[in-house]
Amino acid sequence: MGAHPGPPRRPTSLSGTGAAMVLGCYLLWGFFPLYFKLLDAAGAMEIIGHRITWTLVTCLALVALLHRWDRLRSVLVRPRLVGSLCLSAALVTVNWSVYVYGVNTGRTADAALGYFINPLVTVALAGLVLRERLRPAQWAAIALASFAVLVLVVMQGSLPWISLALAFSFGLYALVKKRVAGQVDALTGLTVESGAVLPLALGYLAWLSVTGASGLQGPGAGTALVLLLLGAGPVTAVPLLLFAAGTRRVPLTVVGLSQYIAPIIQFLLAWAVFGEHISTWRWVSMVLVWSAVAVFAADVLLQASRGPRA
Incomplete structure (x- = not known):
């Protein structure tokens, strides 16, 4: 969720550490549905409230551990940059909310379709905007x-609104992050973004508690649910930070093709593990999307084979 300080490097050789980081983050994202299925006792928005809260706690702990308070202060005194990060925070919160709602209502296949389409939406926005x-x-x-x-x-x-909402919210998020690239590092960016939406998260969690509608007050409450909700912070932060660190160490081609690992895993989980019904026309649509991905991937590989001038 954060950009990198200074001009981004464009590595031309494959770093084993970088590749492991990129692979690790997409594998974690791919298996996210298994984690969020364990949180069924809490509603989608309650999960997001905890996810935001404990992500911020995780980030602040890392900022303190790595002595990065100066970086955080340097961002907070720049109103325009903070405004951009608030916008990106709103977009990624929408993305998280729709994703968790899709998974917890038996529509993981729709979420996977959204993340197959997302890179193409990002490319379209790059051309149009x-x-x-x-x-x-x-x-x-x-x-x-x-x-x-x-x-x-x-x-x-x-309308496959879950798929489109995920694709466009993350595509627009990437567009905003493109504009602040080089001005804020990954950890600082994630800290500011989490802090920007924290008041809404805490307000919603407080309202649930006062009205007795919190999952922590329901029949499914227990130590396991509390620990899982607390774990939503590190579970969110770790893959994002792995992604930020890994993409600086591997060629963009590797990143571009690796992004399809997560939706492939999610679709397989929806079909083979969660037993979601996938209609004939959804299969037809998925085949068309996979064909579009194949065209996109072939073009990426072709351009990479032509060297730096391509």
Whole structure:
């Protein structure tokens, strides 16, 4: 969730440590549904409230351990930068909320579809908003993914809103982070973002407690639920920090292709573990999206094979 201080490096050789970090973060993200399924006794928004609260606690502990208070203060005295981080915090909170809601209501496959589409949305936003020049293969992949969504809308008679909300919230989040790249490191950025939405999180948790609607007051309450909710902080922070550190050590091609590990795992969990019903037209849509991903990945590999000039 945070950018890196100074101009980002563009490594041309594969670092074993960096590759392990990137692989580790996407594996953790892929298996997230298993963790959040254990929190069924708490509602989706209650989980998000705890996730924000304990992520901030985790970050502040790391800031103290690594003696990075000066970095945090240097960001907090820059109103425009703080404003950008507040916007990114709002976007990622929407993303987290929709994701947890999807998983805990038996729609993990929809969440996986969203994260398959997300990289293509990010590329489309780069072309439309940042005016970056897109290659024909990239436009073809975007068109194919858009057609897949259209198939679902027409044949199922409903908009796959969970998939689209996840794809666009994280795509817009990436766009905001692009604009603050080089101004804030990963840990500091995550700390500020968590702090920005903390009042809402604490207010909602307090309201649940006062009205007796908290999962911690229900029949499923117990030590296990408390520990799992506390663990939501480190579970959120660790893969984000692994991602931030790993992407500085490996070529962008590795990062670009690795991002499909998580939705593949999530889709397999939805189908084989959670027993979610996947209609014929959803399979057709997924095949179209996978085809778009294949076009996108082939283009990435082709450009990488042409060397630095590509």
